[in-house]
Amino acid sequence: MSTRNREVVFLIPALVLTTLGFALVYTQKASTLTWTSLTYGGLFLALFLIAHVGCRFLAPKSDPYLLPITALLSTLGIVLIYRINEDLALKQAMWLVVGLAAFLVALALLRNLSVLYRLRYVLGGLGILLLLVTVAVGREINGAKLWVDLGPISFQPGELAKVLLVVFFAAYLVDMREVLTVSTHRVVGVPLPPFRYLAPLLGIWAFSMALMIFMKDLGTSLLFFGALLALLYVATGRFFYVLVGLVLFAAGAVLLYFVFPHVQVRVNVWLDPWRDVSGRGYQIVQSLFALAAGGLFGRGLGQGYLIMPSGNTIIPNLPTDFIFSAVGEELGLAGAVGIVLLYLIFTYRGLRVAVQTRSDFSRLLSTGLTTILALQAFLIMGGVIKLIPLTGITLPFVSYGGSSIVANFILLALLLRASGEEA
Amino acid sequence: MDKPIRRLFLLFALLFVALVVQLTYVQVWAAADLNTHPANTRAIEAEMRVERGAILSADGGKLAVSKKEGEYYLREYPQGDLVSPWLGYNSLRYGRAGVERVYNPELSGQTGLLSLTSYWDKILGRTHQGADLVLTVNLRVQRAAAEALGERKGAVVALDPRTGAVLAMVSYPRYDPNRLEKTWADLNSDENRPLLNRPSQGLYPPGSVFKIVVAAAALETGVVTPDTEFEDTGSVTAGGFVVNNYGGRVYGKHDFSDAFASSINTTFAKVGVKVGAESLAAYASAFGFGRECPWPLGGAASLFPAPGDLDKAHVAQVSYGQGEVLATPLEMALVAAAVANGGTIMKPYLVSKVLSPSGGVLEETSPAVWARPISPDTANTLRELMVAVVNRGTGTRAALAGVQVAGKTGTAEVASGEPHAWFVGFAPAEAPQVAVAVLVENGGAGGTTAAPIARQVLAAALGL
Numbered sequence: 001m002s003t004r005n006r007e008v009v010f011l012i013p014a015l016v017l018t019t020l021g022f023a024l025v026y027t028q029k030a031s032t033l034t035w036t037s038l039t040y041g042g043l044f045l046a047l048f049l050i051a052h053v054g055c056r057f058l059a060p061k062s063d064p065y066l067l068p069i070t071a072l073l074s075t076l077g078i079v080l081i082y083r084i085n086e087d088l089a090l091k092q093a094m095w096l097v098v099g100l101a102a103f104l105v106a107l108a109l110l111r112n113l114s115v116l117y118r119l120r121y122v123l124g125g126l127g128i129l130l131l132l133v134t135v136a137v138g139r140e141i142n143g144a145k146l147w148v149d150l151g152p153i154s155f156q157p158g159e160l161a162k163v164l165l166v167v168f169f170a171a172y173l174v175d176m177r178e179v180l181t182v183s184t185h186r187v188v189g190v191p192l193p194p195f196r197y198l199a200p201l202l203g204i205w206a207f208s209m210a211l212m213i214f215m216k217d218l219g220t221s222l223l224f225f226g227a228l229l230a231l232l233y234v235a236t237g238r239f240f241y242v243l244v245g246l247v248l249f250a251a252g253a254v255l256l257y258f259v260f261p262h263v264q265v266r267v268n269v270w271l272d273p274w275r276d277v278s279g280r281g282y283q284i285v286q287s288l289f290a291l292a293a294g295g296l297f298g299r300g301l302g303q304g305y306l307i308m309p310s311g312n313t314i315i316p317n318l319p320t321d322f323i324f325s326a327v328g329e330e331l332g333l334a335g336a337v338g339i340v341l342l343y344l345i346f347t348y349r350g351l352r353v354a355v356q357t358r359s360d361f362s363r364l365l366s367t368g369l370t371t372i373l374a375l376q377a378f379l380i381m382g383g384v385i386k387l388i389p390l391t392g393i394t395l396p397f398v399s400y401g402g403s404s405i406v407a408n409f410i411l412l413a414l415l416l417r418a419s420g421e422e423a
Numbered sequence: 424m425d426k427p428i429r430r431l432f433l434l435f436a437l438l439f440v441a442l443v444v445q446l447t448y449v450q451v452w453a454a455a456d457l458n459t460h461p462a463n464t465r466a467i468e469a470e471m472r473v474e475r476g477a478i479l480s481a482d483g484g485k486l487a488v489s490k491k492e493g494e495y496y497l498r499e500y501p502q503g504d505l506v507s508p509w510l511g512y513n514s515l516r517y518g519r520a521g522v523e524r525v526y527n528p529e530l531s532g533q534t535g536l537l538s539l540t541s542y543w544d545k546i547l548g549r550t551h552q553g554a555d556l557v558l559t560v561n562l563r564v565q566r567a568a569a570e571a572l573g574e575r576k577g578a579v580v581a582l583d584p585r586t587g588a589v590l591a592m593v594s595y596p597r598y599d600p601n602r603l604e605k606t607w608a609d610l611n612s613d614e615n616r617p618l619l620n621r622p623s624q625g626l627y628p629p630g631s632v633f634k635i636v637v638a639a640a641a642l643e644t645g646v647v648t649p650d651t652e653f654e655d656t657g658s659v660t661a662g663g664f665v666v667n668n669y670g671g672r673v674y675g676k677h678d679f680s681d682a683f684a685s686s687i688n689t690t691f692a693k694v695g696v697k698v699g700a701e702s703l704a705a706y707a708s709a710f711g712f713g714r715e716c717p718w719p720l721g722g723a724a725s726l727f728p729a730p731g732d733l734d735k736a737h738v739a740q741v742s743y744g745q746g747e748v749l750a751t752p753l754e755m756a757l758v759a760a761a762v763a764n765g766g767t768i769m770k771p772y773l774v775s776k777v778l779s780p781s782g783g784v785l786e787e788t789s790p791a792v793w794a795r796p797i798s799p800d801t802a803n804t805l806r807e808l809m810v811a812v813v814n815r816g817t818g819t820r821a822a823l824a825g826v827q828v829a830g831k832t833g834t835a836e837v838a839s840g841e842p843h844a845w846f847v848g849f850a851p852a853e854a855p856q857v858a859v860a861v862l863v864e865n866g867g868a869g870g871t872t873a874a875p876i877a878r879q880v881l882a883a884a885l886g887l
Contacts, residue, residue: 230431233427233430233431234427234428234431237426237427277462278462278516278517278607285462288449288453288457289457289458289460289462289463289465291446291449291450291454291457292449292450292453292454292457292458292463293458293465294450295450295451295454296450296451305465305468305469308468308515314464328446328449328450332450333446333447333450333451336446336450337443337446340439340442340443340446341439343439344435344436344439347432347435347436347439348432351428351429351431351432354428355425355428355429363428367428367431371431374435375435378435378438378439378442381442382438382441382442382445385442385445385446385449386445386449387441387442387445
């Protein structure tokens with residue numbers, strides 16, 4: 001079977017599945033099954049089929065599994081958001097249209113990834129500019145400064161900056177790869193390249209720290225730093241860099257822990273949320289209650305206790321940061337593990353794309369893009385199930401959030417472009 | 424370059440496996456503990472889909488009702504704070520307390536026949552209805568008692584000594600259960616403890632109202648009769664401890680009946696020492712001290728020290744209700760009820776009937792004996808002593824026109840501030856229908872502060 005046929009074979013069942021889910025939630029809300037529920041399902045099917053057809057023309061040899069996985073994740077996300085808040089679901093559906101449009105435009109414009117390599121400093125500068133804008137005029141929501149208001153819409157520049165900076169890291173490491181693997185001197189028996197080549201890397205470390213300080217955003221800075229370390233390791237093959245990076249990050253984290261009360265709160269709440277179940281520990285404790293209520297197979301779509309009689313969600317930030325808790329309650333351990341597996345397959349396919357690329361830049365770029373997506377998924381899923389301290393970031397493709405959806409579809413477009421690249 | 428990428432994938436695979444392990448732990452292994460955690464309101468949420476039964480007063484007043492809003496029934500408390508300390512609350516966020524907690528199985532329709540209809544309701548998609556509770560509390564008496572106590576920290580209990588049916592139970596300060604969500608933090612940090620149901624949970628030195636128990640012991644053991652003569656010089660020394668009368672008064676020659684009516688500490692110290700620690704402890708226990716609180720909603724056990732711990736000085740002190748004796752207002756109401764009901768204490772109760780949604784009686788409480796501390800003869804003698812208190816002693820302000828009131832005042836010394844003011848009693852003395860206990864924290868003299876409150880409560884309960 002050809003790659004694209006394989007894609008459509010996976011795409012259709014994925015969308016039929018979420019259409020069923022949508023119908024299920026819809027009948028519970030309206031207590032009758034009307035054509036509306038199926039119309040919505042049909043709409044999503046049509047949208048992704050358009051994307052699929054676009055791929056046939058624009059990237060015929062690209063990986064056939066990535067699009068069906070994102071289709072499943074993003075439509076499941078909309079079903080859950082619809083179940084939580086109908087107005088929000090409508091907005092998310094519009095963002096999905098914008099995201100898919102951005103996906104096709106990116107594929108159409110970028111016939112070759114080397115364009116990105118050539119524009120590396122422009123794109124890197126743009127990424128940093130976006131972050132600076134956030135710091136300068138950003139609005140603080142839930143303790144993190146992530147939002148910029150632009151007329152009626154507000155967006156998170158950090159989401160797009162994430163992709164741009166990975167492009168820059170990849171390109172930069174392609175340039176530096178040679179010199180970074182050549183050691184000119186030794187420090188305590190460890191071979192080191194010249195300091196002037198290391199300086200920019202230290203700069204990025206400092207930059208990640210600054211992000212944490214000024215945006216109070218643990219999640220995004222962890223993402224940048226994790227992606228940088230992964231790329232450094234893949235580019236040089238030297239585990240030593242990872243080690244140094246981890247030590248630097250740990251040092252920075254410890255420093256921040258003692259300097260910033262909000263970091264301390266995050267860590268303490270993670271260590272023992274039960275000390276303050278109605279205050280600071282409330283959110284994570286409610287998330288654990290939701291997961292426990294779900295059990296093995298969940299309470300069923302629409303059957304969980306997500307909305308309080310007051311109309312508020314029982315877990316604050318449910319459609320954004322805590323959507324995975326809703327999955328755990330309504331679809332159970334089975335559903336939650338299913339989502340984890342989808343991200344695992346995505347990661348596997350993404351890194352497979354990286355291995356099969358022909359240029360160093362494409363290889364590093366697809367590694368970096370896959371890393372931030374996988375890392376982001378891990379950080380937020382681990383956070384809401386109390387495996388690691390909570391960092392407020394979105395669950396890629398599933399969470400409510402326009403900037404996140406659009407940025408991740410652009411990320412997908414770059415990955416597909418890398419995978420279908422001609423020599 | 425491929426090897427690092429492969430290792431990177433391995434790392435992510437490990438991280439995702441860690442996710443699955445933690446998910447399994449939370450959703451399967453720890454699920455039972457999490458589901459039953461006290462802070463978990465999910466069970467309450469499920470019950471909010473049930474039309475929770477109403478709680479009604481004996482005279483048909485509504486204490487708690489369910490109103491439908493959206494898919495949930497929300498609880499409303501039409502009486503505001505009036506009965507909150509024992510009626511409790513049914514909160515999605517803070518769980519349940521009081522009647523709402525203890526009678527939850529009935530109110531949410533999970534007992535007996537109703538649990539069967541629950542099953543059918545689920546199948547048929549109908550709203551499940553819980554049972555209504557009809558209480559013994561009479562709203563008219565409750566309001567009168569709350570008004571009489573006013574904004575003074577304290578407690579009032581009124582019950583029918585013949586059955587144990589509680590007619591009124593007032594605690595102050597209180598809280599409005601309709602505003603619980605907004606005031607929760609303040610209520611919990613308030614040092615006046617408005618969530619505490621003082622009548623059943625507050626432990627206080629009983630002071631001279633405890634003399635009823637001491638007198639009962641002295642009369643039954645034959646140490647005194649009402650006519651036994653005593654001589655008071657204003658103070659008496661027992662085991663090196665000097666006992667003085669309240670207000671430093673000197674009574675001179677008097678009999679036991681006078682000692683009870685005027686609440687003479689020195690005489691009670693002498694009598695108590697003569698009765699002895701063993702007998703005092705035995706009678707305190709017979710009246711309910713040291714026993715589990717009989718209140719259906721639970722409460723504190725009143726305390727009397729073990730006889731082995733009582734030297735002569737301590738025996739003298741506990742004989743007028745100081746020292747290590749602690750009592751709840753409910754316990755002291757039961758002591759009065761024992762005298763009123765010929766020596767038998769009926770088990771206090773609050774719920775008289777459980778009604779099915781269609782109005783049928785599912786359960787009806789029948790009065791039960793809780794304790795028989797004294798003989799009917801002793802009870803009769805004590806009745807006369809308590810009548811004297813109201814007619815010519817410290818409790819004259821509890822007297823009602825046309826109805827003979829019997830009672831005993833108490834002015835319990837406390838570590839700091841004014842003494843606690845007590846009055847316990849019953850009326851009509853010859854055929855008692857209601858027994859009361861009144862406590863005002865730091866209220867001063869019992870005869871001045873507590874007796875007038877008791878008077879109003881008795882009047883309301885007797886329909887005067």
